[in-house]
Amino acid sequence: MKRSRCGAWCLMLASGSALATSSGHTGELLFGLFWVVLAAALMGTVASRFGIPAVVGQVVAGLLIGPSVLKLVRPEEFFLTLAEIGAIFLLFMVGLETRLGELLRVGREALLVAVLGIALPLVLGFGFGFWQGQANVSALFVGTALVATSVGITAKVLQELGVLNDPFAQVILGAAVIDDILGLTLLAVVSGLGAGQDTTAAQVGLTLGLSVGFVALVLTVGIPLVRRGQARLQELSLSRAFNVALVVGLGLAALSTVAGLAPIIRAFLAGMVLAEVKDEVAFESTVHAIEAFLAPVFFVVVGLQVNLGALTQLPVVIAGLVLTVLAVAGKLLGGLLGARSLGRREATLVGLGMVPRGEVGLIVASLGLGAGLIGEPVYAEVLLMVLLTTVLAPLALRALLRRERLVQQAP
Amino acid sequence: MKRSRCGAWCLMLASGSALATSSGHTGELLFGLFWVVLAAALMGTVASRFGIPAVVGQVVAGLLIGPSVLKLVRPEEFFLTLAEIGAIFLLFMVGLETRLGELLRVGREALLVAVLGIALPLVLGFGFGFWQGQANVSALFVGTALVATSVGITAKVLQELGVLNDPFAQVILGAAVIDDILGLTLLAVVSGLGAGQDTTAAQVGLTLGLSVGFVALVLTVGIPLVRRGQARLQELSLSRAFNVALVVGLGLAALSTVAGLAPIIRAFLAGMVLAEVKDEVAFESTVHAIEAFLAPVFFVVVGLQVNLGALTQLPVVIAGLVLTVLAVAGKLLGGLLGARSLGRREATLVGLGMVPRGEVGLIVASLGLGAGLIGEPVYAEVLLMVLLTTVLAPLALRALLRRERLVQQAP
Numbered sequence: 077m078k079r080s081r082c083g084a085w086c087l088m089l090a091s092g093s094a095l096a097t098s099s100g101h102t103g104e105l106l107f108g109l110f111w112v113v114l115a116a117a118l119m120g121t122v123a124s125r126f127g128i129p130a131v132v133g134q135v136v137a138g139l140l141i142g143p144s145v146l147k148l149v150r151p152e153e154f155f156l157t158l159a160e161i162g163a164i165f166l167l168f169m170v171g172l173e174t175r176l177g178e179l180l181r182v183g184r185e186a187l188l189v190a191v192l193g194i195a196l197p198l199v200l201g202f203g204f205g206f207w208q209g210q211a212n213v214s215a216l217f218v219g220t221a222l223v224a225t226s227v228g229i230t231a232k233v234l235q236e237l238g239v240l241n242d243p244f245a246q247v248i249l250g251a252a253v254i255d256d257i258l259g260l261t262l263l264a265v266v267s268g269l270g271a272g273q274d275t276t277a278a279q280v281g282l283t284l285g286l287s288v289g290f291v292a293l294v295l296t297v298g299i300p301l302v303r304r305g306q307a308r309l310q311e312l313s314l315s316r317a318f319n320v321a322l323v324v325g326l327g328l329a330a331l332s333t334v335a336g337l338a339p340i341i342r343a344f345l346a347g348m349v350l351a352e353v354k355d356e357v358a359f360e361s362t363v364h365a366i367e368a369f370l371a372p373v374f375f376v377v378v379g380l381q382v383n384l385g386a387l388t389q390l391p392v393v394i395a396g397l398v399l400t401v402l403a404v405a406g407k408l409l410g411g412l413l414g415a416r417s418l419g420r421r422e423a424t425l426v427g428l429g430m431v432p433r434g435e436v437g438l439i440v441a442s443l444g445l446g447a448g449l450i451g452e453p454v455y456a457e458v459l460l461m462v463l464l465t466t467v468l469a470p471l472a473l474r475a476l477l478r479r480e481r482l483v484q485q486a487p
Numbered sequence: 488m489k490r491s492r493c494g495a496w497c498l499m500l501a502s503g504s505a506l507a508t509s510s511g512h513t514g515e516l517l518f519g520l521f522w523v524v525l526a527a528a529l530m531g532t533v534a535s536r537f538g539i540p541a542v543v544g545q546v547v548a549g550l551l552i553g554p555s556v557l558k559l560v561r562p563e564e565f566f567l568t569l570a571e572i573g574a575i576f577l578l579f580m581v582g583l584e585t586r587l588g589e590l591l592r593v594g595r596e597a598l599l600v601a602v603l604g605i606a607l608p609l610v611l612g613f614g615f616g617f618w619q620g621q622a623n624v625s626a627l628f629v630g631t632a633l634v635a636t637s638v639g640i641t642a643k644v645l646q647e648l649g650v651l652n653d654p655f656a657q658v659i660l661g662a663a664v665i666d667d668i669l670g671l672t673l674l675a676v677v678s679g680l681g682a683g684q685d686t687t688a689a690q691v692g693l694t695l696g697l698s699v700g701f702v703a704l705v706l707t708v709g710i711p712l713v714r715r716g717q718a719r720l721q722e723l724s725l726s727r728a729f730n731v732a733l734v735v736g737l738g739l740a741a742l743s744t745v746a747g748l749a750p751i752i753r754a755f756l757a758g759m760v761l762a763e764v765k766d767e768v769a770f771e772s773t774v775h776a777i778e779a780f781l782a783p784v785f786f787v788v789v790g791l792q793v794n795l796g797a798l799t800q801l802p803v804v805i806a807g808l809v810l811t812v813l814a815v816a817g818k819l820l821g822g823l824l825g826a827r828s829l830g831r832r833e834a835t836l837v838g839l840g841m842v843p844r845g846e847v848g849l850i851v852a853s854l855g856l857g858a859g860l861i862g863e864p865v866y867a868e869v870l871l872m873v874l875l876t877t878v879l880a881p882l883a884l885r886a887l888l889r890r891e892r893l894v895q896q897a898p
Contacts, residue, residue, distance in 0.1 A: 105564075105568045106568065106571060106572070106575075109572070153516075153564075153565065154564065154565055154568055157516045157517065157565055158569075160517060161517070161520070164517075364776075365775075365776030365777060366776060366777055366780050369777050
């Protein structure tokens, strides 16, 4: 505890000392980073003090320093990219704590949760848009935004509470990987429809096949390869070992570009592959330090992107609240039905874990607005839904886990 | 050794797994970062294997993947900002290893080295430009580019060799702080002249006074404050400690914006202030891990910015080589004369340590080109000088230190 406090202390002083007189815009960006780090440290600590997950405090911190309230920092490309690197290290870290065997043991549940957690929100979102009188494509886009899952938010909360290796957490992680594959395919199809292109079943099948094949390949070929390679790598000279890493890294890179998976899911897979050898090689603390620096940046930037300026009209706010209820209901029901076999309490946890829409929901909404497929009011409704699910789900998750632990300790 | 290898391994796999299909340009930037990290790891290792400082390998790596040769990565704002953060953490780290008392003990030498290391290159550069028949302002700009010192390059080499606490290294660090203050003042004056503004002596005095006053204030007030505050901070609750840090951080930030120091020098000062309490608080390893990730990015980006495309004409190349000789002679002489009292060998080391122009030289040259004060050929000459001083000085420094150590071990 003492250590992490001083890490943040230092980071703040280092960033503070980096404030800008230097070359123009770079200086402004460093200044912005100072605010982001400061806000993350401050709000994260305040949240933890009140028994709220630090993640929630950091998303709210982003909302506060962003364009909606204090206008200190704009969500520029630099911050978006740095945030993505933060998410990558976070998921890489989570992957390091995951063993394939344990994940496969709950494979059936994960698949069910993922499929139901896509189908139910899609139908609910489309129905809502249809009922609102939106065009078909617009209603489809609302449905797609409801499908998004931000595994980063949930993963961090589970990591904070130290329950990443519980069966329900494994179901969430497995379902997130499947969700990502199916969700991105859906997004491609809907975007294609919006652009007036008909996507053939063959194309959809190809995209799906590539993604699934890639994941299967990494897990079935990558893990044995790393296991076998490790023994040889330790004998190899430094530069030779790097050449091997180069080939592995480039190969993985080329393959995953073709497969079209989200970077954070690939980072999760890479972490999982390396988890097999992590006990022999001490790289965990290095990755952890970088994650401790950049993951809070990711959460703040999620908040930063939510510009609540459009939420001035009561009908939009009410529609956004209804959408939020549907978003929660869809994923919760998906979890309850899909993970039924784990028992009701665990299934509820799974459902809650799938609720946060986070940065994925924001990306879908921005794509739709940018392509002219949804209008400003619908965009604002989706934004409110993303913010509420991202902030409320971790609160509920933590509260439920606390209560469960008390019940377990009682007898 | 084993640990750092695997840190890099991981980083590469994490970055590799981050390759882009994601949202457009962000994806491209992640792809670029993968190349940067890969090139840094590979060339750094190769260099170390041949007894060359890793820094040199990394600058060359940047040259190779940059616009001059392979054209894999362009020096975009994202990389420049990330590089600056890397330099900040590097200098913060170096500051942590520096104690004020030891620095002040060589204060006289540091001041002399800084002043001579500015006057001599300025005169030599101006004379060269004048002899070439350049306009007065253009010749002055060449002189200013020759004044620049990149303390980051030298500091990393000294850190690698574990001699940061030797007296000569302290002279270099002290001289770098003074150099930065005087150099930035000079750049402001010359830029003002170029823009047709006359800078009054009063303005120059004010700028200088503010910078010097800020450094003095941080060292005389900051260190006792941190020392006293530490005892209380450890008693304070988590959130209260953060409030204190917030005030300190913001105060330092506001002051340094006024003072107009370079961010990396401020990071060095912040590190030096915190060095007083580092033994009681375990934050060093956290900062070190982030530095290990981002400092190589800094060195690669220095190489990335050197576009050698303009170096096709023989006269330009020859002029650039002459400029390099003058650049080396000016700083070497400054060190030899200024640090005379340390003995000839140590004084040579000081002079060599001041030679690399690195990113500071590039910034000066870009400013001059952008404002139309120097032409393309002169810009190319300065670029060649920057590259050669940045790559050759660490080589000479290391060779000399090795020989010296052998001589010391002999008797």
